[in-house]
Amino acid sequence: xMVALIVLPVILTAAVTIAAMLYVASPLVRESELxxxxxxxGLARRLELVEERDRALAALKELEFDHRTGKVSDRDYREQxxxxxxxAAETLRALEPAAKPxxxxxxxxxxxxxxxxxx
Amino acid sequence: xxxxGQAVLLLVLGLLGYATVAGSYAAVRGRRRLLSSxxxxxxxxxxxxxxxxxxLVLAFVRNDFALSYVxxxxxxxxxxxxxxxxxxxxxxxxxxxxxxxxTGVGAAALLLNRRLVIxxxxxxxxxxxxxxxxxxxxxxxxxxPFATQTAPPNxxxxxxxxxxxxxxxxxxxxxxxxxxxxxxxxxxxxxxxxRRVDERWVVASRRWTLFSWTxxxxxxxxxxxxxxxxxxxxxxxxxxxxENAALMPWLAATAFLHSVMVQEKKKMLRVxxxxxxxxxxxxTLFGTFLTRSGVINSIHSFSQSSIGGWFLAFIAVVAAGxxxxxxxxxxxLRTSTRLESLASREAAFLYNNLLLxxxxxxxxxxxxxxxxxxxxxxxxxxxxxxxxxxxxxxFGLPLLLLMGIGPLLxxxxxxxxxxxxxxxxxxxxxxxVGAMLVRAGAGSSLPGLVAYTFSAFAIAAVLVEFVRxxxxxxxxxxxxxxxxFTSLVSRNRRRYGGYVSHAAVVLLAIGVVGSSVxxxxxxxxxxxxxxxxxxxxxxxxxxxxxxxxxxxDALRGQFELxxxxxxxxxxxxxxxxxxxxxxxxxxxxxxxxxxRAEDVMLIGDQFDKDGSVFLKIAVNPxxxxxxxxxxxxxxxxxxxxxxxxxxxxxxARRALEIDxxxxxxx
Amino acid sequence: xxxxxxxxxxxxxxxxxxxTAASERHPTLAELEHEVxxxxxxxxxxxxxxxxxxxIRAFIQARxxxxxxxxxxxxxxxxxxxxxxLAAPPTRxxxxxxxxxxxxxxxxxxxxxxxxxWRWTRLKPExxxxxLVNGFSELDPKLARRLDEELALLDR
Numbered sequence: 001x002m003v004a005l006i007v008l009p010v011i012l013t014a015a016v017t018i019a020a021m022l023y024v025a026s027p028l029v030r031e032s033e034l035x036x037x038x039x040x041x042g043l044a045r046r047l048e049l050v051e052e053r054d055r056a057l058a059a060l061k062e063l064e065f066d067h068r069t070g071k072v073s074d075r076d077y078r079e080q081x082x083x084x085x086x087x088a089a090e091t092l093r094a095l096e097p098a099a100k101p102x103x104x105x106x107x108x109x110x111x112x113x114x115x116x117x118x119x
Numbered sequence: 120x121x122x123x124g125q126a127v128l129l130l131v132l133g134l135l136g137y138a139t140v141a142g143s144y145a146a147v148r149g150r151r152r153l154l155s156s157x158x159x160x161x162x163x164x165x166x167x168x169x170x171x172x173x174x175l176v177l178a179f180v181r182n183d184f185a186l187s188y189v190x191x192x193x194x195x196x197x198x199x200x201x202x203x204x205x206x207x208x209x210x211x212x213x214x215x216x217x218x219x220x221x222t223g224v225g226a227a228a229l230l231l232n233r234r235l236v237i238x239x240x241x242x243x244x245x246x247x248x249x250x251x252x253x254x255x256x257x258x259x260x261x262x263x264p265f266a267t268q269t270a271p272p273n274x275x276x277x278x279x280x281x282x283x284x285x286x287x288x289x290x291x292x293x294x295x296x297x298x299x300x301x302x303x304x305x306x307x308x309x310x311x312x313x314r315r316v317d318e319r320w321v322v323a324s325r326r327w328t329l330f331s332w333t334x335x336x337x338x339x340x341x342x343x344x345x346x347x348x349x350x351x352x353x354x355x356x357x358x359x360x361x362e363n364a365a366l367m368p369w370l371a372a373t374a375f376l377h378s379v380m381v382q383e384k385k386k387m388l389r390v391x392x393x394x395x396x397x398x399x400x401x402x403t404l405f406g407t408f409l410t411r412s413g414v415i416n417s418i419h420s421f422s423q424s425s426i427g428g429w430f431l432a433f434i435a436v437v438a439a440g441x442x443x444x445x446x447x448x449x450x451x452l453r454t455s456t457r458l459e460s461l462a463s464r465e466a467a468f469l470y471n472n473l474l475l476x477x478x479x480x481x482x483x484x485x486x487x488x489x490x491x492x493x494x495x496x497x498x499x500x501x502x503x504x505x506x507x508x509x510x511x512x513x514f515g516l517p518l519l520l521l522m523g524i525g526p527l528l529x530x531x532x533x534x535x536x537x538x539x540x541x542x543x544x545x546x547x548x549x550x551x552v553g554a555m556l557v558r559a560g561a562g563s564s565l566p567g568l569v570a571y572t573f574s575a576f577a578i579a580a581v582l583v584e585f586v587r588x589x590x591x592x593x594x595x596x597x598x599x600x601x602x603x604f605t606s607l608v609s610r611n612r613r614r615y616g617g618y619v620s621h622a623a624v625v626l627l628a629i630g631v632v633g634s635s636v637x638x639x640x641x642x643x644x645x646x647x648x649x650x651x652x653x654x655x656x657x658x659x660x661x662x663x664x665x666x667x668x669x670x671x672d673a674l675r676g677q678f679e680l681x682x683x684x685x686x687x688x689x690x691x692x693x694x695x696x697x698x699x700x701x702x703x704x705x706x707x708x709x710x711x712x713x714x715r716a717e718d719v720m721l722i723g724d725q726f727d728k729d730g731s732v733f734l735k736i737a738v739n740p741x742x743x744x745x746x747x748x749x750x751x752x753x754x755x756x757x758x759x760x761x762x763x764x765x766x767x768x769x770x771a772r773r774a775l776e777i778d779x780x781x782x783x784x785x
Numbered sequence: 786x787x788x789x790x791x792x793x794x795x796x797x798x799x800x801x802x803x804x805t806a807a808s809e810r811h812p813t814l815a816e817l818e819h820e821v822x823x824x825x826x827x828x829x830x831x832x833x834x835x836x837x838x839x840x841i842r843a844f845i846q847a848r849x850x851x852x853x854x855x856x857x858x859x860x861x862x863x864x865x866x867x868x869x870x871l872a873a874p875p876t877r878x879x880x881x882x883x884x885x886x887x888x889x890x891x892x893x894x895x896x897x898x899x900x901x902x903w904r905w906t907r908l909k910p911e912x913x914x915x916x917l918v919n920g921f922s923e924l925d926p927k928l929a930r931r932l933d934e935e936l937a938l939l940d941r
Binding site: 009010012013016017019020023024025026027028043044046047048050051052054055058059062063065066068069070071072073075076080095 | 120122123126127130134137152153155156158159160162163166167170315317318383384385386527529530531532533534536537540541587588590591594595769773776777
């Protein structure tokens with residue numbers, strides 16, 4: 001009984017330690033070392049452009065909605081929509097094939113050409 | 120048992136040390152497998168901390184007084200529910216809880232964001248590992264919860280003021296929020312260290328900040344309710360250094376949640392945002408240092424201990440490390456900032472950040488100033504509630520006003536005309552409310568009147584936003600109003616969840632002002648049969664009764680309460696005598712009128728041998744709005760946190776576009 | 786507009802500091818309990834039931850009955866129990882720093898932010914745009930169509 005009281009914690013500790021070590025070591029054996037493309041720094045510029053495009057699109061979307069709710073007056077809307085559209089278009093152009101020669105421009109996404117949102 | 124606990128705790132330290140060292144090496148050399156292994160080490164450190172904490176809880180349940188910590192914080196008489204929570208009733212145990220929460224939240228962050236952590240921000244794992252290693256080092260080397268002694272026949276018992284149901288829920292939630300703020304800090308610093316300052320870290324940091332901020336906010340309110348119900352002075356927040364220690368990082372995190380939107384929408388304030396995250400995390404550490412080290416005395420602080428020096432050293436390392444990282448990455452962080460107008464949403468966020476951070480830093484200054492005075496002049500002084508209440512007015516009232524103006528401003532630019540149009544309804548409503556309040560006699564307190572007028576303005580602004588938005592969505596094609604409303608909210612959860620949180624803050628402000636400015640109360644000496652009245656309420660003292668249980672004797676005075684002659688039933692107020700702990704605690708009686716959100720609180724200050732009682736009655740108008748505010752706050756946060764399919768799709772598309780593979784953040 | 790509102794509110798708040806004049810001559814114990822601390826337990830007197838807190842209360846009660854004004858009572862409390870008995874530091878001497886620093890800090894950083902913000906509004910965006918009342922005409926029609934497609938995509 002006394003022996004069990006001393007030995008049991010030791011066994012338990014050893015078991016936990018071994019289990020933890022196996023878990024920690026497992027990626028070293030099982031996973032591949034291949035770095036993913038996104039970690040390459042050359043893509044940083046492209047990511048920046050993509051983010052810029054999404055920001056510009058979101059800003060346009062928001063401006064339209066704010067205009068519709070009345071938060072942005074007609075005049076403010078007319079003043080702002082032009083530059084915002086131009087900025088968004090610039091990012092779209094910057095992201096076109098030249099920046100990405102390995103894939104044809106159209107195949108990136110199937111863009112359903114639906115209702116225009118020019119309100 | 121102590122051996123197993125101690126050994127597992129040592130293993131945790133080893134695992135976190137490995138996560139730090141191996142993770143750093145992997146981050147420098149770009150070794151994915153090694154990094155993955157470091158992440159696994161962090162996750163297994165969490166599993167082992169669970170085992171260590173479980174061991175301690177088991178020791179409490181089995182009354183294993185050979186462990187000093189168990190003997191010092193429990194007894195055979197302690198009810199089982201409290202023995203389960205006894206883990207965090209003292210210094211060593213709460214440091215273990217800290218470690219548990221840190222490894223738990225950290226492991227969750229690493230696993231949920233695994234791709235991001237492995238491929239984009241490799242420094243996340245070693246940074247979390249390093250912070251974890253520090254918090255594993257303390258219970259291993261400085262304040263061990265597993266120290267043993269010759270078992271005494273009975274323990275010393277638990278601090279009687281902790282023997283309260285809130286004790287089961289408040290500390291874990293508080294730690295979840297407080298310690299959770301480590302994760303956004305780790306992402307931010309990892310982004311700097313890994314030189315990846317694009318939006319990916321921002322998304323991860325913002326989500327984890329929202330998570331921690333929610334729990335911290337709810338926990339602060341639960342703590343206030345605990346103080347209100349159990350300490351029995353009629354208040355709920357005493358500007359105690361420990362309470363402030365939780366409020367400071369909450370305010371800083373609030374500032375971040377606002378300013379991060381400016382970064383996401385306009386790529387501005389990138390330097391400021393990492394500074395703000397580092398400040399938030401440092402404030403959690405500094406608040407803990409102030410209250411845990413015995414430097415500042417407060418009703419919450421644990422007894423004097425030796426961890427102060429260790430904490431100070433760690434704070435210095437964190438502050439220096441983050442300052443170095445931020446400064447060395449200034450060149451890649453800086454962007455050309457352009458502000459279209461001073462009357463715009465983003466400009467409002469600038470002012471809001473200024474006020475929130477100034478308030479947080481003022482609280483820090485208030486905590487530090489007595490130390491300064493002591494050190495420089497040898498004069499000990501106090502900085503207490505009157506000081507903070509003054510600054511609450513200075514910073515809080517403009518914030519309240521800003522909370523009304525901000526939502527009405529458009530991004531980029533609001534011309535005076537559209538601003539005037541947007542503001543007109545809320546302004547009209549606020550002026551109307553103000554005039555009505557003056558007529559009702561609320562002018563007795565000018566700050567109160569101003570606060571209520573601003574509150575009315577802010578709540579009207581939120582309502583206007585919801586109404587206009589829903590109307591616009593209906594015009595855009597939703598057939599029903601309910602459909603338009605859900606579509607409005609689901610299209611921009613963060614915005615409309617945020618507005619709900621604004622409503623919660625307004626409720627909070629109304630409750631705080633009402634209960635602190637328009638409250639009334641008095642004390643009287645009553646013989647059985649006698650009555651006293653305060654503000655329309657009257658309490659008749661009926662007599663006392665005594666109930667005995669294993670842990671304590673409960674003495675209760677019974678009072679028949681009536682409001683304007685109408686009986687509201689019997690309210691009991693008295694004292695508990697905890698036998699093992701040799702401690703008397705107040706047991707206050709609270710009658711809540713939910714319709715008017717008003718409480719009557721009965722406090723039996725002193726029961727005399729002849730059967731008479733010194734009874735204190737406090738009437739706290741509108742105080743229940745504070746608790747309702749907590750609920751509304753939670754709803755708003757859940758709305759804002761709810762997984763956003765649109766955002767997920769957008770992030771997935773971005774990831775696809777840059778490397779043609781599966782998303783890294785999702 | 787909102788800057789002015791902000792300033793106005795701050796000034797207003799400053800002016801609305803606790804009304805002291807009325808209670809100066811006839812203070813009550815309850816009132817002083819909010820402004821006096823128990824120096825050993827670091828709690829407001831109102832919250833404390835330590836022996837020293839009871840002594841302070843008795844002291845205040847006696848002074849009130851003797852007809853002292855509020856500031857006289859506070860002065861006597863300080864000389865009897867030390868400066869830590871006041872819940873907020875006095876607004877003079879070294880302690881003034883406790884009050885001044887946050888206010889100066891706010892004013893200073895407010896000024897810095899105002900200056901920065903003003904400078905940021907001066908920065909002109911990419912080239913002036915002479916005839917941009919309606920921006921559509923400037924865009925290449927193909928690009929404009931792509932833009933609208935992208936926007937429609939966001940709406941899903």
